Amino acid sequence: MEFTEEQQAYIDQLKTTWETEVLAPITAERDELLQFKPAEKSDAEKALEQREAELFKKEIDIELKANNLNDFSDLLNVSNTEELKTKVTQLTKILDARKLNNSFQPKGHKQTDKYSQAKAQGDTRNMIKSIFGLN
Numbered sequence: 001m002e003f004t005e006e007q008q009a010y011i012d013q014l015k016t017t018w019e020t021e022v023l024a025p026i027t028a029e030r031d032e033l034l035q036f037k038p039a040e041k042s043d044a045e046k047a048l049e050q051r052e053a054e055l056f057k058k059e060i061d062i063e064l065k066a067n068n069l070n071d072f073s074d075l076l077n078v079s080n081t082e083e084l085k086t087k088v089t090q091l092t093k094i095l096d097a098r099k100l101n102n103s104f105q106p107k108g109h110k111q112t113d114k115y116s117q118a119k120a121q122g123d124t125r126n127m128i129k130s131i132f133g134l135n
Helices: 005-034 043-066 081-102 114-121 124-132
Strands: none
Touching: 043 081, 114 124
């Protein structure tokens, strides 16, 4: 489609107006915001971060294995070694307390002495002997 010179001049004028009123402020705003964009990491930096994460995971596994807590490796979520050590000590204290609470505690197993045996049999003579230590 062919435009006349007047039409082409009017189109060019509208285009220029649009560029100055609409496009220029948007471009300026975009340029201002680009300074806040974080720099993209290179492949080497990404590989280094992945390697550091793997090493920290291994460090967690070693620390837990040293304290016999390797069953809890999936449940423990820490970000540094200081936090890891505090969590391991807390977990160890909790498990030690549970071991004590869950250990065998006999009930009703009193040692029967001679007096109790004589009393159960209704033998008053042996009851008196056991009191005075004559047996």
